[in-house]
Amino acid sequence: MTLAANTSEIRESLIARMESVFGDDSRRIDHAMKVLGHAETIMDASAGVCSLVVTAAAILHDIGIHAAERKHGSSAGKHQEIEGPPIAGEILESMNIDAETIDHVRRIVANHHSARDIDTPEFRIIWDADWLVNIPDEYDTSDSKSMSELIDKVFKTPKGRTIAQELFLGKE
Numbered sequence: 247m248t249l250a251a252n253t254s255e256i257r258e259s260l261i262a263r264m265e266s267v268f269g270d271d272s273r274r275i276d277h278a279m280k281v282l283g284h285a286e287t288i289m290d291a292s293a294g295v296c297s298l299v300v301t302a303a304a305i306l307h308d309i310g311i312h313a314a315e316r317k318h319g320s321s322a323g324k325h326q327e328i329e330g331p332p333i334a335g336e337i338l339e340s341m342n343i344d345a346e347t348i349d350h351v352r353r354i355v356a357n358h359h360s361a362r363d364i365d366t367p368e369f370r371i372i373w374d375a376d377w378l379v380n381i382p383d384e385y386d387t388s389d390s391k392s393m394s395e396l397i398d399k400v401f402k403t404p405k406g407r408t409i410a411q412e413l414f415l416g417k418e
């Protein structure tokens with residue numbers, strides 16, 4: 247498979263599929279696109295990473311959120327981690343993505359709130375990109391001492407940590 251040429255087409259198709267799953271929920275679409283943006287920036291600074299896995303996992307990481315709300319009445323991470331992988335897998339299978347890539351993306355989606363069972367370079371990028379988008383929604387970014395401690399604790403890639411320091415601690 248000629249990956250480089252294909253990845254940008256797959257990227258566009260995945261965005262369209264994600265948008266159709268989320269429908270009029272523009273907040274979720276916006277979130278996925280922001281995570282994708284950060285993931286691509288971190289990926290550019292990382293060597294030896296599968297760009298298709300990162301791209302697909304960034305776009306699809308929260309894809310189970312509506313199913314979780316429907317079936318469990320809650321978008322809590324543990325429900326999303328169950329509902330997301332089959333939906334992500336179905337979308338990727340319909341695009342003829344290879345089984346190994348699909349399995350990796352499914353495992354990232356299944357762990358993106360808990361980081362329980364996976365620690366690949368691609369996973370770390372999605373983890374950091376999601377934190378970069380979620381921190382301002384969930385924490386008081388004006389408290390620089392606890393921000394600094396949080397950043398030291400959660401980020402798994404050097405580039406993710408650097409971006410967090412720039413965004414939330416005003417470090418250049």
Ligand SMILES: [Fe+2]
Nearest residue numbers: 281307308376
């Ligand atoms: Fe997310």
